[in-house]
Amino acid sequence: MANNQTVMNYQIGRDFARHADDDDELREFRQAFVFPPSRNERDCVYLCGNSLGLQPKLAVRYVEEELAEWARLGVRGHFQAKRPWLSYHRNTRQGLAELTGAKKHEVVAMNSLTVNLHLMMSSFYRPTSGRRKILIESTAFPSDRFAVESQLRMRGFDATLDLIEWSPRLGENDLLIDDLQSILQQQGDEIALMLLPGVQYYNGQLLDMQKICQLAREYGCAVGLDLAHAIGNVPMRLSEWDPDFAAWCSYKYLNAGPGAIGGAFVPERHHVDAAHTHLLGWWGHDEETRMKMSSTFSPAKGVDQWQLSCPTVLSLAPLLASLELFQQADISRLRRKSLKLTGYLDFLLREEFSGRATSITPDVARGAQISMTIVDPAANPREVFERLQSQNVVLDWREPNVIRVAPAPLYNNYTDIYEFARRLRIALSSQQI
Numbered sequence: 001m002a003n004n005q006t007v008m009n010y011q012i013g014r015d016f017a018r019h020a021d022d023d024d025e026l027r028e029f030r031q032a033f034v035f036p037p038s039r040n041e042r043d044c045v046y047l048c049g050n051s052l053g054l055q056p057k058l059a060v061r062y063v064e065e066e067l068a069e070w071a072r073l074g075v076r077g078h079f080q081a082k083r084p085w086l087s088y089h090r091n092t093r094q095g096l097a098e099l100t101g102a103k104k105h106e107v108v109a110m111n112s113l114t115v116n117l118h119l120m121m122s123s124f125y126r127p128t129s130g131r132r133k134i135l136i137e138s139t140a141f142p143s144d145r146f147a148v149e150s151q152l153r154m155r156g157f158d159a160t161l162d163l164i165e166w167s168p169r170l171g172e173n174d175l176l177i178d179d180l181q182s183i184l185q186q187q188g189d190e191i192a193l194m195l196l197p198g199v200q201y202y203n204g205q206l207l208d209m210q211k212i213c214q215l216a217r218e219y220g221c222a223v224g225l226d227l228a229h230a231i232g233n234v235p236m237r238l239s240e241w242d243p244d245f246a247a248w249c250s251y252k253y254l255n256a257g258p259g260a261i262g263g264a265f266v267p268e269r270h271h272v273d274a275a276h277t278h279l280l281g282w283w284g285h286d287e288e289t290r291m292k293m294s295s296t297f298s299p300a301k302g303v304d305q306w307q308l309s310c311p312t313v314l315s316l317a318p319l320l321a322s323l324e325l326f327q328q329a330d331i332s333r334l335r336r337k338s339l340k341l342t343g344y345l346d347f348l349l350r351e352e353f354s355g356r357a358t359s360i361t362p363d364v365a366r367g368a369q370i371s372m373t374i375v376d377p378a379a380n381p382r383e384v385f386e387r388l389q390s391q392n393v394v395l396d397w398r399e400p401n402v403i404r405v406a407p408a409p410l411y412n413n414y415t416d417i418y419e420f421a422r423r424l425r426i427a428l429s430s431q432q433i
C-alpha cells in the first residue's frame with residue numbers, strides 16, 4: 001500500500017526519470033543482471049519479470065561451479081562438493097524464508113509449481129461427506145484450475161458442482177473481499193479448500209492474503225496460496241497469516257531461469273505426524289539416516305518431509321544466485337521502489353495516454369505489474385503490442401486485449417518506464433489512419 005515513502009512528485013519528461021534513477025538506492029542491482037541485446041540500435045526495455053525474470057550474472061558462476069564439482073568429484077560431490085548436493089537445497093532456505101516471512105523449516109525449494117499444488121492438495125484437501133467443495137477465483141490461471149478440477153474428479157466428485165468460483169462483479173476486474181465473504185456466509189460449511197493467488201496474474205491485483213487466511217479459519221476451510229506472482233514481488237508474513245500451504249515457481253520475479261525449481265511453504269503446526277497423510281518419497285526421509293536405506297519411513301524435520309526426489313542441483317544454483325541478490329536488496333526496499341515505478345507508469349498512462357491506453361490494475365492494491373488495455377478506437381491493440389516488440393520492448397500479451405507491463409524493481413529503473421512510454425507513443429502514432 002502507498003505510504004509516505006512511496007509518494008513521488010511524478011513529472012512528464014526524461015529529466016524526472018534521470019533524477020529518480022540517480023536517487024535510487026537500489027540502482028546498482030541492475031548491473032547484476034544480463035539484459036537482452038540492442039536491436040536496430042534500440043536498447044532492450046525489459047518489462048516482463050512477471051513471466052521470466054532476467055538472468056543474474058552470478059547464476060552463470062554458480063551453475064559452472066556445480067558442473068566443475070561434478071567433473072571433479074563424480075558421485076562424491078553429494079558429500080564433498082563445496083556446497084554438498086545432499087543438502088544443497090538448504091542453501092536457499094534463508095532467502096526463501098525472508099521473502100515469504102516464514103521460518104526456515106517452513107519453506108523448501110522442490111519440484112515445480114503445478115506439481116507442488118497437487119502435492120499440497122494431496123495433503124490438505126481433505127473432503128468429508130458434508131464439506132468437499134473447492135473454491136478458486138473465476139479468472140484463475142488455467143494450470144491451477146486444471147489441478148483443482150482433477151483433484152475433485154480423482155476423489156469421485158463433480159468438477160462442475162463442487163468447484164466454486166469467486167468472481168469479479170459484472171464489468172469489473174477486481175476481486176472484492178466482501179464477495180468472498182458472502183460466498184462463505186452462504187456455503188462456507190461445504191467448502192473444504194480455498195486455493196487463491198497472492199497476486200492475480202492477469203490484472204495484477206494484490207489480494208489481501210491475511211484477510212483470506214482469516215476468513216478461511218473463521219469458516220473452517222483449509223486455504224492454500226499460489227504465490228507464483230507474489231514471491232519476490234511483495235513482502236509476505238506467511239508464518240503469521242498461517243495458510244495451510246503455499247506454493248510458487250521461481251522463474252518469474254525470482255529470476256531463477258526457465259523451468260526453475262519451485263517451492264512450498266507448510267506451517268509448523270502441520271509438521272508433526274504429517275507423514276501419514278501425504279505422499280512420500282525417499283527425499284522426505286530424515287537426512288541423517290536416509291542413506292541407510294531403511295524400509296521404514298522416518299520423516300525429515302519440518303517441510304522437508306514433503307520432498308519426494310533428490311532436487312536438481314543445476315536448477316537450485318541460479319535460484320541461490322538470485323536469492324543472494326534479494327537478500328542484499330531487501331524485499332521491503334524493493335517493494336517501496338516497486339510502488340514508485342508502477343506509480344510512475346500509472347501517472348504517464350493517465351497524463352499522456354488518456355483515451356488511448358488505460359490500466360485495469362487496481363490503484364490501491366497492486367504488485368509490480370500494470371495490466372494495460374489499448375482503448376484508442378483508431379488502434380488495433382494486437383498491432384500496438386507488435387509495434388512495441390519491434391522496438392525491442394519486451395512485454396507480454398494476454399488474450400483478448402491485455403498487455404502486461406511489469407517493472408521488476410531489482411533491475412528495472414525509471415528510465416525503462418520513460419522509454420516504454422516513449423515507444424508506446426510511437427507504436428500508437430503509427431496506428432493513426
Ligand SMILES: *Cc1c(COP(=O)(O)O)cnc(C)c1O
Pocket residue numbers: 112113114115141143144197201226228229249
Ligand atoms: C506461472 C504460473 C503457473 C505455472 O505453473 P508451472 O507448474 O510452473 O508451469 C501456475 N499458476 C500460476 C498462478 C502461475 O502464475
